[in-house]
Amino acid sequence: MAQQHLDPPTGSVAGTAPRASAPLDEGGAPIGDALAGYLRAQATEFLRSLRQHRETGGAAGGGGESGDAARSLRRSARRISGSLHTFRPLLDADWSERMRPELAWLSGTLAREHAYSARLERLLGALNRLSGTVGLPGQGTAGPPKPGGLTVGAAKAGALLDRQLTLARTRAHSAALQALGSSRFHAVADSVAVLASEVPLAPAAGTADLRPLAAAAQDRLADAVTALPLVVAGRPYNAEALVHGLSADTAAQPQDTSWHQVRLLLRLHRYAGEVLYPGECPVDARLLGAGKALNRHRDAAEAAVAAASAARTPRIAPATAYALGVLHADQRHEVEAARFAFQQAWQKEAVRTP
Amino acid sequence: MAQQHLDPPTGSVAGTAPRASAPLDEGGAPIGDALAGYLRAQATEFLRSLRQHRETGGAAGGGGESGDAARSLRRSARRISGSLHTFRPLLDADWSERMRPELAWLSGTLAREHAYSARLERLLGALNRLSGTVGLPGQGTAGPPKPGGLTVGAAKAGALLDRQLTLARTRAHSAALQALGSSRFHAVADSVAVLASEVPLAPAAGTADLRPLAAAAQDRLADAVTALPLVVAGRPYNAEALVHGLSADTAAQPQDTSWHQVRLLLRLHRYAGEVLYPGECPVDARLLGAGKALNRHRDAAEAAVAAASAARTPRIAPATAYALGVLHADQRHEVEAARFAFQQAWQKEAVRTP
Incomplete structure (x- = not known):
């Protein structure tokens, strides 16, 4: 089973051919040069997004062209960082170790503004849903929000969250702008610019088989999933996610950590797939569903x-x-629902391809 | 399908024979005399429980022998009342119409004390669960409640609920005692005493086939279930039950009404089965699961x-x-979980016996 996503797809969507193909060795295995090509492409995309972000002025709010540019910048930063991690032995060790924390700092800093804005939207949406002012999706009762349908409590809660999360978002925006003007950022951008033309592969890495390292990433994912409480998660309404809903410690819940970890490992596995099979459409419904x-x-x-x-x-x-x-x-029930959805998505494919 | 629960069971549990059998006509159909026998038995049980309740003094709290007697009293009152309803055409109309509201008043009055006490227990249990002070059942983390694990808020909420529901329970207890001493109650008890020896059947009802009226009760149940939003209920985490969780009207939710109605119709259907097949063990897992x-x-x-x-x-x-x-x-998520459980229980049998 660990190999299933590492073999080239036997049938693509509706018979379409891959749009590109990676350098292969004589036996048909993707090799180090494919990694170099992937990193160059992501570095180029990073620089393009950076240019676009500067041209659009980095307006606050995370929307519009500036928001798109920031998203695209984060997207390539994550992919470069992830690939450096998965294929570490094939890259210049010193360079790789210097680069990764800097990319993590950058994408973390850039992600915050969007996260606050999405969080506010999610919470205000939930308040409206819980007040019966909007229909549930897909149940034929959907309609425009009815203003004035909120109770005093819900309206005040919404206003409070709006105030707190808007302030946090504004601060994150300033921090992001400040980061993008810092000498620390310029050093990252310079390194990425070098990467766009010259990938520092380790000696003989250009012809090395990429599959063992990609398989190791997949094994780490599989191990982490195995450690999840999937039996509980697969029983609807198990009431597990809210089990500390009123406990004294209301910070991030320890029970969430292993799920967050799987989220990151799933991403690394997905990026490894992009390196090995660059032309493949993202058709793996299981990974998409599980990731969502x-x-x-x-x-x-x-x-x-x-x-x-x-x-x-x-x-x-x-x-x-x-x-x-x-x-x-x-929201804690949403957490529980998401675990159930993950279990269902993960289970599905495991049954289909034993 | 409407007939499935009206035919005698083809195989009882582990080959045990029915403990009793109802009077049948020449074709083997249960007849009105079976109804008379059932009503006499329930009336006798009612009088026995009443005697026991008086002897144990009707102590407050709903527990112990007095609680058992009250439960048993309600149990037979519900069965008499339900049978009068389902088999109305076979009984003296005037008597039946007089009797039913009085039985409903009595079982309602007697049920309240127990309901408040169970509600408090449910809410305090949930507060402990939500504070992580007790394990979830069946997950290997169960243990004794850890005192002092509640937050200030949870502890205060528990104390407030305790105060309010204990007061309500005490009032319900006084009201029940008062009811049991009232002339209204003595009139009910007298009627039940008459019923224990002499059931006022309508002319020729003694030999009438009971099945059409039982089938009608089952049809009313089936129709009410069909009107339930079972497709939504069968999708876990549909978030439907909390859709008015914050709406201005926090009284009983209109969306619950149709489910409460099915609960009552399911009970009537079950009692009709007891009348027709008195010796049958309650083995119908579907009805039991759905009722729970x-x-x-x-x-x-x-x-x-x-x-x-x-x-x-x-x-x-x-x-x-x-x-x-x-x-x-x-608790609203518990409502949603219960709807899911009902849908699962109901669906199960429908698949097994098409």
Whole structure:
């Protein structure tokens, strides 16, 4: 089973041919030069996004062209960093070790603004849903939000979250702009510019088989998934995610950590696939479904923390606190729902390709 | 399909023979005399429980022998009332119409004390679960509650609910004692005493086939189930039950009504089965599972209302209100989980016996 995603796809979507193909050795295995090509392409994309971001002025709010550019910048930074990690033995060790934390710092800094904005949107959406002012998706009761349908508590909770998360987003925006003007960033950008033309492969790495390292990344993912409580997650309404919903420690929940870890390992596995089979369309429904579930898991977990943390604001009205309590529990149930969705997505393929 | 529960069981549990059998006509159909026998037996049971309740003094708290007697009294009152309803055309109309509301009043009055006590237990149990002070059942983490593990908010919410529901229970206990001493109750008890020896069947009802009326009760159940949103309920984590979790009207939710109605119709169907096949063990797993799910649905819905209503107590601390919000959402998710469980139980048999 560990090999299934490492072999080239036997049938692509509707018979379309791969759009590109990686350098192969005589036996048909993807080799180090494919990694170099991938890194060059991602570095080029990074520089293009950076140029675009500067031209659009990096407007606050995370939307529009500037938001697209920032997203694309993060996207290539993550892919470069992930590939350096997975294929570490094939790259110049010193250079690789210097580069990775810098890329992580950059994509982390750039991600924050968008995250706050998405979190606010998620929480306000949930408040409206919980107030019955919007229909649930796909149930024929959808309609435009009815203004004025919120209770005093829900409206005040929304205003409080809006205030807190907008402030956090504004600060993240300033921090991102500051980062992009810093000498630390310029050093990263210079390194990426070098990478775009000259990938520092280790000696003889250009002809090395990439598959063992990609397989190791997949094994790390498989091991981490095996350690997840998937039997519990597969039983709907297991009430596991809210088990510490009222415990004294309302910071990030320890039970979430292993799921977040799988999310990162799944991403590394996906990037390794992009390196090995660059022309392949992202057709693996299992990975896509599992990845989406884990993103939802992360988003809901962070939104639940934001609701709990807003409830600790001094001098709020009981009705506001009550609404935030309902909202926190709702988001923790989203966490549980996301785990169920992951279990279903993961299980599905395991049955189909034994 | 409508007939499946009306035919005698082809195979009982492990080959055990029915403990009793109902009067049948020449073609083997249960007849009106079976109804008379059932009503006499229930009336006798009612009188026995009443005697036991008086002897044990009707102590408050709903526990012990007195609680058993009250439960047994309600149990037979419900069965008499349900049978009068289902088999109305076979009974003296005037008598039947007089009797039913009186039995409903009695079992309602007697049920309240137990309901408040069970609701408090459910809510305090949930508060402990949500505080991570007890393990979830069946997950190997169960253990004794750890005292002092509650947050201030959860502890205060628990104390508030304890105060409010204990007061309500005490009042319900007094009301029940008062009811049992009232002339209205003595009139009911007299009627039941008459019923224990002489069932007022309509002319020629003694030999009438009971099955058409039992089938009609089953059809009413089937129709009500068909009207339930079972497709939505069968999709785990559909987020439907909490859709009005924060709406201005926090009284009983209209979306619950049709489920409560099915619960009552399921009970009538079950009692009709007891009349027709008195010796049959209660082996129909589908009906048992579905009935349990609907009881859980009702209990969770009422507990959610109690949490929301406690949150409207004036001058509570925000932390208390927050905990009550989490608790309300938790119980509404229990409502959703119960609907899912009902859908699963109902679906199961429908597949097994097409």
